[in-house]
Amino acid sequence: MLACVLTGGNKVEFSPEGKAFARIHGKTMLEYVTEALAGVSAIQKIVVIKDHERLIDSVHEALQQGPEQDQYVLIVTCDVPFLTTEAVEDFLARCQSDADLYYPIVDKRDYERRFPGIRRTYVKLKEGTFTGGNLFLVKPGKLLPILGRVEKILELRKSPLALSAELGVSFVVRLLLTKLAGLLTISKLETRIAEMFELDARAVISPYPEVAHDIDRPDDLEWATKMLSG
Structure with missing residues (x-):
């Protein structure tokens, strides 16, 4: 398997x-991050994606690195220094179907x-309250054709009215209600993604918080320095 690490642009x-x-x-x-990936038995090659300011451009380049469009590529951000080999191997082991x-x-x-x-930002679902991770396993041939649509969703995430028009008002209403009652299920989210993008996407519950702890701000870096052993 190929693993691609996104470096995230020049954040000075x-x-x-x-x-x-x-x-x-x-x-x-x-x-x-690369040391954690290097210990994963299923990963044969690691590619570092550089020199892109926009996340969507980094993802686009990563998806073009694989030898075959129907072979899985693991994409990981560079800012998860707590990531471990065990966490990655556990995630891959849980990806059991052909999504x-x-x-x-x-x-x-x-x-x-x-x-x-x-x-952290959390979403309350019927199964529990969750935060998202910083890696995903994908078939490039399925994601490349819809990257433009994915980018649009990312751009609209801070505009509720525009996002409602894109996702469908009824879905957004259910998402808002779930913050109060936890009515939305993981399965319903997956179904909506399938309807919108013709993409079989699966959420995998990981017991390893290290996959989700990213470094967004300089003070996060200071905290990580204290927590990680030298």
Whole structure:
């Protein structure tokens, strides 16, 4: 399997070379991630995707790296220095069917137990309250044709009215109601994605909070430096 690591552009607030090269105990975040991936038995090759400011452009390049469009590619962001080989292997082991895309989600209780006091965005579903991970397993041939649509969803995420028009008002109403009652299920989310994109996407509940803990701000980097052993 091919694994691609997205470096995330030149965010100089982390280091002059960019976010991926911010150092923790003398080792870059990129090195922490690639070392975790290098220990995964299913991964034969690791490619680092550089020089893109937009996430969607990095994903596009990553999807073009695989030898075959129907062979899975694992895409990982560079800012998860707590990532472990065990966490990645567990995620891959849980991707058991022949879906087009797999994405890990982590229960809020597991995350806060491992990373207390860290702010995260959570979604309340019938099965529990979850935060999203920073890696996904995908068949490039399924995702490449719809990247433009995916980019549009990302652009509209802060405009509720425009997003409602794109997703469908009834779905957005259910999503808002679930914050109060937890009515929306993982299965219904997967079904809506299938309807919108003709994509068989599956959420995978991971018991490893390390897949979700990303470094978004310089103070996150300071916290990680204290938590990671030198």
